[in-house]
Amino acid sequence: MSKRDDILDRAEELFTEHGFHGVSLAAIAVAAGLGNAGLIHHFPTKRKLYREVLRRLGDELEGVVSDALTGATGPREKLATVVRVVGTWSLQRSGRARLMMRELLDNVDRVDKARTLPLARFLENARDLVTAAQAEGLVRDGEPLAILAQLFGSIAYAQIARPTFAKILGGKLLADDRRWMATIVADLERTLFA
Amino acid sequence: MSKRDDILDRAEELFTEHGFHGVSLAAIAVAAGLGNAGLIHHFPTKRKLYREVLRRLGDELEGVVSDALTGATGPREKLATVVRVVGTWSLQRSGRARLMMRELLDNVDRVDKARTLPLARFLENARDLVTAAQAEGLVRDGEPLAILAQLFGSIAYAQIARPTFAKILGGKLLADDRRWMATIVADLERTLFA
DNA sequence: TGACCGACCGACCAGTTGGTCGGTAAGACG
């Protein structure tokens, strides 16, 4: 792995845990085993480093979804695939799901066009998918965007609130904790399809 | 309104928009029309000011829910009330919903006991409510906590992702934007009750 | 009247911030 990627990995961990403003260049440099100036040699500013972290994240999510979608046919299967793949992605890459939510919170006015455009395609495709599935009577009625907010929101929230929920309930959410996200996804699919 | 409350209001706005680390004491002081030292006179540290902001938020949410709940009888009506009241609260106090999500993200290890305990009661009550409603066959099957994650997650996400969604879709989510949250809540209720 | 009090300020503090600059050591290339 290139040093560049190594730096991005370390930076991503820190941004995920503390947010953009909660992390200093020095902290990233130390985590990557570099001096301050060595870090700046690879990424000219903190913001650009952060943007690069986000870009990787977006590319991965887009790739994962579109890969999974190539094997699926028909609106119903496609939609189920999206839900399932976003769910497993959020589970396996829970840090990235958290980072995405952070970005959603920080981003209100300064929406980065380069970053928003791919997400825009993704969102529009998903909406069209819901509409198509509804037209064939495969998916329950309801405003498509509201349905999507419900899907993505439930998954993201399940991942983010998990530690807090667990702490409150004495460390255990379910009999089998590993099935937490699977339960969420299964539940979503069950209510989604007519 | 006391100066103290005034400061808390201004600080809350800033924390909501930029997060704890994204806001300096100086910025809060300016927003509150004070000098740096004047601010510290009211709240001894930045952290304590932040905690106080969170306490107000928690108290309000708890009060709003428990108020609404006094008029409701039976698990079904109670649960519907919780969903509706959390929805309207998130809509009217969207900043606070956002701040709560920020706290959920930042909080992973350092969960503040004083702040978690009331939320713990709220969560446990909600879970019992779901279980009771399920026992009477009023609410659809499914892991109660998964159902709650779905409810709260959808609502919070709908509020947080709203600006981004709107920007992507050219500013309009629905024909009538004001009904966005109402649509979400209605949709949730529809899938919630058996 | 005089003692005290909360609210507030300007000046200041040590430490940290994101970032610059000049330099150097290790290859790659001719």
Added chain:
DNA sequence: CGTCTTACCGACCAACTGGTCGGTCGGTCA
């Protein structure tokens, strides 16, 4: 061999960080 590039460092910078300090001001109370 010499030249160029890439990777990196130590020293440094101005601006800012959260917070302290001594002091001023307008009340309030005895």
